[in-house]
Amino acid sequence: MYALVDCNNFFVSCERVFRPSLNNRPVIVLSSNDGCAVARSNEAKALGIKMGAPVFKIQDIVKKHRVECISGNLSFYGDMSQRVMSVLREMSPAIEVYSVDEAFLDLSGIPEHELKPLCQRIRKRVKKWTGIPVSIGIAPTKTLAKAAASVAKKYEEAEGVYLMNSLQARRSVLQRMDVGDVWGVGRKLSERFTYMGLNTAWKLSECDPAHIRELTSVVTQKTVLELQGTPCYAFGEEPDHRKQIISSRSFGEPVKDLKTLKEAVSTFVATGAEKLRSEGTEARAITVYASSSPFKGKYYANSTLITLDNATSDTGVLTKQAMKGVDEIFKQGVGFKKAGICLHDIQHKSAHQADLFSVVDNKRSESLMTAMDKLNSTMGKHTLRFGTSNPNGKWRNLCKHQSPAYTSDWAQLLVVK
DNA sequence: TCTGGGGTCCTAGGACCC
DNA sequence: TCTGGGGTCCTAGGACCC
Numbered sequence: 082m083y084a085l086v087d088c089n090n091f092f093v094s095c096e097r098v099f100r101p102s103l104n105n106r107p108v109i110v111l112s113s114n115d116g117c118a119v120a121r122s123n124e125a126k127a128l129g130i131k132m133g134a135p136v137f138k139i140q141d142i143v144k145k146h147r148v149e150c151i152s153g154n155l156s157f158y159g160d161m162s163q164r165v166m167s168v169l170r171e172m173s174p175a176i177e178v179y180s181v182d183e184a185f186l187d188l189s190g191i192p193e194h195e196l197k198p199l200c201q202r203i204r205k206r207v208k209k210w211t212g213i214p215v216s217i218g219i220a221p222t223k224t225l226a227k228a229a230a231s232v233a234k235k236y237e238e239a240e241g242v243y244l245m246n247s248l249q250a251r252r253s254v255l256q257r258m259d260v261g262d263v264w265g266v267g268r269k270l271s272e273r274f275t276y277m278g279l280n281t282a283w284k285l286s287e288c289d290p291a292h293i294r295e296l297t298s299v300v301t302q303k304t305v306l307e308l309q310g311t312p313c314y315a316f317g318e319e320p321d322h323r324k325q326i327i328s329s330r331s332f333g334e335p336v337k338d339l340k341t342l343k344e345a346v347s348t349f350v351a352t353g354a355e356k357l358r359s360e361g362t363e364a365r366a367i368t369v370y371a372s373s374s375p376f377k378g379k380y381y382a383n384s385t386l387i388t389l390d391n392a393t394s395d396t397g398v399l400t401k402q403a404m405k406g407v408d409e410i411f412k413q414g415v416g417f418k419k420a421g422i423c424l425h426d427i428q429h430k431s432a433h434q435a436d437l438f439s440v441v442d443n444k445r446s447e448s449l450m451t452a453m454d455k456l457n458s459t460m461g462k463h464t465l466r467f468g469t470s471n472p473n474g475k476w477r478n479l480c481k482h483q484s485p486a487y488t489s490d491w492a493q494l495l496v497v498k
Numbered sequence: 499t500c501t502g503g504g505g506t507c508c509t510a511g512g513a514c515c516c
Numbered sequence: 517t518c519t520g521g522g523g524t525c526c527t528a529g530g531a532c533c534c
Contacts, residue, residue, distance in 0.1 A: 091534095112502035119502070119534095137500035155503085180505090180534045267532050298508060300532075327504050376501060386527090421503090 082193075082219055082246075083316065084186040084200055085226040086169060086207075088162075089214045089234060091182035092120035095161045096151055098212035099487045099495060107148040111136060114331050114478040115152055152480035156489045164211045172203050178319055185223060187316045193246060200242045220245040223314045224307035227264040228254050228282065255283035255308065265304040270297065282308060322362050322427060328352040329421020333478030335373070336417040342371060343407050344471035349422045350403045351470050354396040355457075357424065358450055363392035363433060365426035367399055369406030374418040383410035391436050392428055395446045396453070399424075400467055420476075 088094060092110040097103045107124035111117065118125070118134045128142050136143075136150070143150060162181045169176050175187040186203075188196060200217040207215050216239075218229025225245055232254055233243035245251055261271030263282045273296075279285050285293075286308035294302035303313035328349040336342050346369060357364055370384035385406045393399065403422060456465045463472045485493040 114500090114502070116501050133502085135501040140500090153502090182534075265532070269531065298531085300508065323505075325505075329503065331502065374501085419502095 082188045082191075082196060082221055083223055083226045084173075084188055084196075084217050084219045085179075085223070085230045086184050086186060086203070087216050087218070087230045087234065088165060088182035089216055090120055090122050091162075091213070092153055092158055093122045093125075094213050095158050096484055097122075098161070099485075103149060107146055108151065109143075109148055110151050110153045111480070111482070112153065113480065114333065115150070115480055115482070116331065119153065150482050152483040154484045154486055157484070157486045160489045161211065161213065165207055165213050165215070168207050168210050169203065172199075172206065175316065177316055185226065185316060188219065196246075197242055197244050200244075201240070204241050215241065217242045218245065219243070220251075221310050222307040222312045224264050224304060225251065225310065228258060228262075231258075231262065251310065252283060255286055256281055258282035260285050263304065263308065265300065270301060273297075322360050322429065324425070324427055326353045326356050326364070326424040326427065327421060328356075329370075329419065330476070331419045331478065332417065332476045334475065336420075336476050337415070339407070339411050341475045342411060342417055342420060343404055343469060344474040345420050345476040346371075346403055346407050346422060347400050347467060347470035348472050348474075349420070350400045351396050351463075351466060353422055353424050354394055354399050354450075355454065357394035357427070358454060361430050362427050363394045363430055364399070364424035365389050365392040365428070366424070367403055367406070368423040368425070369403050369410060369420075370423070371407070371410055371417050371420035373415050378416070381412060381415045383412070385409045388426075391439055392426065392433060393446075394430070395450060396467060397449075398446070400469055404469060 093103075093108045096108065096110065105124065106122070107128055108122040109118040109125050109130060110120040112119045115136055117136065118130055118132070118139065121130050121132070125148055128146055128148070130139055130142060130148070142148065158181060166176065166178055166184060169184050169186065173186040173188070174190070177185040179185055188199075191199065196219050200219060204215055204217055207213060216230050216234035218226045218231070218233050219242070220226040220229045229243045229245040233239045233241055245254060258281060260266055260274045260280055260282055261268070263285065266274065266285070274280070274285060279288065285305060288305055290302045290305045293305050306313050330345065330349070332345070336345065366386060366388045368384055368386045370382070372382035373380055387402045387406055389398070389402060453465050457463065466472070487493065487495060
C-alpha cells in the first residue's frame with residue numbers, strides 16, 4: 082500500500098504557524114507580482130476564490146470579506162517543507178518527496194490493521210512538531226492514494242486519514258469524483274472524456290486501458306490501470322539531480338530597452354548557475370526567452386537555444402552566451418512583460434568531458450565561483466555579482482504584502498519576549 | 499491598471515544511417 | 517510512368533503536475 086501525505090493549504094498553513102491571528106479567516110497567498118492566488122485557506126475557498134485566480138478579478142470578494150492577502154515567500158515555504166519531510170522520513174520505512182507539499186510513503190510490509198493508526202500518529206506528530214496540518218490517503222496505487230487523500234481532506238469523519246482497501250471504498254470514492262480531478266487528467270483530457278460521457282473517475286476506471294491508449298497516450302492508459310488498482314508508477318527515490326533549471330520572472334512594468342532586458346536575463350543566469358553549483362552539476366545548453374503580455378496588445382514571444390562547447394556552471398561563461406541570445410530575440414518597440422532562461426543538458430561535474438582545445442581555465446573559474454557563492458551566502462544574496470546583472474533593475478516588480486522569511490533569514494527571525 | 503514560477507514525460511516528425 | 521526497408525537520434529511542442 083502507498084500513502085500520500087498532502088499538506089493542507091500549504092502556503093497558508095505556513096503563514097498561520099507564525100501568525101495564529103490568521104486562523105479561521107479567509108487568507109490567500111499570492112504569486113510573485115501579486116498576480117494570482119496560489120494558495121487559499123478553506124474560508125477563502127468557501128468564498129469561491131479559485132486556484133490561480135487573478136487578484137484584480139477577485140478584488141470585490143477580497144474587500145467585502147476582508148480576505149487577508151499575503152505575497153508568498155518561497156524560501157520560507159521550502160524550509161517548512163523540509164521540516165515536514167524530515168518528520169515523515171523518521172516515521173515511515175521509505176519516503177518519496179513528490180512536491181513541496183506532498184510525499185508518498187511506501188507502507189508495504191505493514192499489516193493492514195496497523196495502516197490507519199500509523200498514519201494517524203504521523204499526522205499528529207507532523208502537526209505538533211511543525212504546525213502544519215496534513216491529510217493522508219492510503220491505497221494500492223499512487224493514483225488511488227491521491228484520490229483517497231482528497232477524501233481525507235474533504236470529509237470531517239475521516240479525521241485526516243482515509244484508507245481505500247476494498248472495491249466498495251474504491252467505487253464510492255471514484256463515483257463521486259469528477260474525471261478532471263483524477264491525477265493525470267488535466268483540462269484537455271477532462272473536456273474530451275466529459276464529451277464522451279466519461280464524467281466521473283469511476284466511469285473512466287471502467288474503460289478498456291488499451292482502448293484509452295489508442296485514443297490518447299500511454300500516460301493515460303497507466304492512469305486508467307492505476308484507477309483499477311494495478312500499480313504502474315513504482316515507488317522510487319527521487320532522481321539525484323534535475324534535468325532542467327528554469328529562472329524567470331514577469332516584469333512590474335513592460336521593458337522596452339535592451340539594457341534593462343539584459344540586466345534581467347543576466348540576473349536569471351546568475352540564479353540558475355548558482356543552483357547548478359549547489360547541486361554539483363553543469364549545463365551544456367541554455368535557452369533564453371522573452372515575451373510581451375499574452376493578455377493584451379499584439380503578442381510577441383521569441384526564444385533561442387544556445388549549445389555550449391563544454392558543460393559549465395560558470396556564471397560568466399553562461400552570461401556571455403545568454404547576452405548574445407538576448408541580442409538575437411530582442412525586438413525594438415515590444416514591451417516585454419516576461420523573460421527567463423532555461424538550462425538543459427545537465428550532468429554531474431564528475432562526468433565532465435574534457436576538451437583538448439578548450440581555452441577556459443577551469444581551476445580559476447571554479448575558485449572564483451566558490452568565492453562568489455561563499456560571499457553571497459554569508460553576506461547576503463547579490464553581494465558579489467556580474468556587472469551585466471541588476472537584481473534591482475527597472476524590471477523588478479514590487480510585492481505589496483511580503484511576509485517575513487521567519488525561518489530562513491537570520492535578520493527576520495521572530496523575537497520572543 | 500491588474501493574469502506565477504518551476505518542473506516532468508511523451509509523441510510526431512525530420513534528419514540521418516546502411 | 518515507375519524510386520525499399522529497417523533503423524536511430526534529436527527537437528519542438530503539448531500535455532500534465534504542484
